[in-house]
Amino acid sequence: MNRSFATAALASVLVLSSASAQEGRSRPVGYLVQTIPSGQTRSFSVPFDADLSSQTHTAGKLTAVGADHVENSAATWTAGAFSNPDSPYFLRLTSGVHAGRTFRITTPANTATRLYLADDGLGLASLGIESGAAGARYEIVPGDTLATFFGTGADLVVEGAADPLQADIVQVWGGAAWLNFYYNTAWARWARDTDVPSDPSRNSFLLRSDRGLMLTRRGATPLELAVVGRVLATPQRAVHTRTENSLTFLATMQTGDVTLGALALQSDSRTAGWRGAADPAQADLLLVWSGATWFSFYYDTTNSRWQLVGDPANRDGYVIKAGTPVFVQRRTAGATAADKTVVFPAQGS
Helix, strand or coil: CCCEEEEECCEEEEECCCCCCHHHCCCCEEEEEEEECCCCEEEECCCCECCCCCCCCCEEECCEECCCEEECCCCCCCCCCCCCCCCCEEEEECCCCCCCEEEEECCCCCCCCEEEEECCCCCHHHCCCCCHHHCCEEEEEECEEHHHHHCCHHHCCCCCECCCCCCCEEEEECCCCEEEEEEECCCCEEEECCCCCCCCCCCCCEECCCECEEEECCCCCCEEEEEEEECCCCCCEEECCCCCCCEEEECCCCCCCEEHHHHCCCCCCCCCCCCCCCCHHHCCEEEEECCCCEEEEEEECCCCEEEECCECCCCCCCEECCCCCEEEECCCCCCCCCCCEEECCCCCC
16 A cells, blocks of 8 residues: 555544655655535545655656557566556656656556556657657656555545445546445445445545545544645646547646636646637636535636636636646547646646
């Protein structure tokens, strides 16, 4: 497990990881507490990277990039160490033109020098990631599953129950609908709310660090999630779906509060062809959970500012709290890697 847990009075506390200094490099460590009151639903994401894997060469330089893999010819990785779905890993690029982009390490099993990556349809070989003598630098960081993040059995952080109506619910956006998970105490495993005993365990369901979650607290006391991790050294480059009107629930990786004006998704440096308009029905949307409902914002090209749908006031100063994920909805389709990428602000910018 790449998470450690501690329990305090009236709160379940989840601790991510500590600072790292592998191969002479380190990043600042951040800390954030998010609270879900009893009977309420909150959006949630972790705005930090976990610590580096303890294996050798988990920070280094790419020597080759293929259609479905990257290589470090100097690495001596244990075969299959990064390809187990119960203990997922991600590769984050930390230099080059794609610095800040992450890829899930997948199957086939990694070799001593090669990692196979899922590229979210970007086309890995076509991205122009630097390799060789001037290769892009990378880090290998642990990912999470329902079991590693929220725990199981005696280490469970959330409220479990035999009935999903009595348990805390973790919602993951599936692209068209929510997938609802809970810890079933009778089966001693994570399950979907539609599962029956013969269905497989959901313990190893992947929780992507670049995506948001929704948590509904059914326990009698507030749930406090305290997360600690390494602050990103580069802007977060997140992939979002670009079929017409599709929604993607993105973690912005912002460790501090940020305004809509500072997020500036309408800027060419953030997105390719963000669609602003005087009519919100024609504009791309950014949706934020208020704690009770979804606020839909659009960039009004007539007034050159962000506005809430149905409200003509200037919303450039609307504050998105640290760790709050956002839905992004694009009205038109996009095919290129640039079309599918959102670049969130660098920390401190």
